[in-house]
Amino acid sequence: MKVLVLLLLGLLAVVSSFAPTSVIVSRPSTELSMRHRCKLKKLGLPADQRKALMRSLTTECIRHGRIKTTLIRAKAVRKHVDHQITLAKNGSLHSRRQSMGFIYDKQLVHALFENAPERYEDRQGGYCRVLRTLPRQGDNAKMAILELV
Numbered sequence: 001m002k003v004l005v006l007l008l009l010g011l012l013a014v015v016s017s018f019a020p021t022s023v024i025v026s027r028p029s030t031e032l033s034m035r036h037r038c039k040l041k042k043l044g045l046p047a048d049q050r051k052a053l054m055r056s057l058t059t060e061c062i063r064h065g066r067i068k069t070t071l072i073r074a075k076a077v078r079k080h081v082d083h084q085i086t087l088a089k090n091g092s093l094h095s096r097r098q099s100m101g102f103i104y105d106k107q108l109v110h111a112l113f114e115n116a117p118e119r120y121e122d123r124q125g126g127y128c129r130v131l132r133t134l135p136r137q138g139d140n141a142k143m144a145i146l147e148l149v
Helices: 001-017 046-063 069-089 093-102 106-119
Strands: 065-068 128-130 145-146
Touching: 046 065, 046 069, 046 106, 046 145, 065 069, 069 093, 069 106, 069 128, 069 145, 093 106
Parallel strands: none
Antiparallel strands: 065 145, 128 145
């Protein structure tokens, strides 16, 4: 009996010597991980719907000169509006084709490329501003007006 116990203890000692000494920590899941250096605002939408929303808000902002939307959407679409105006100031054929691929209205692209170089000739960026307004009545969401300068 003593031999059997000593034999089992010996096996335990051998098996425990092969066990890893450090603890392996698994990576956190994607829902719980921190989003360091992620500049894209997802807006709670899939990628295709988010791109369509940015295109439509950009088109309407350029068409009407100002739009009223939520604060986060206004900050997200400001980048796209500035980029389209920069393309219009450049005025090359490649820039015009890039704008036609993004803005929904073809006549609006032609009007933008005619008017933007004179209107923004002395400005190097910051073609639109975000003005905060009162919260929305139904869900108290922060609202803002995005307007061209």
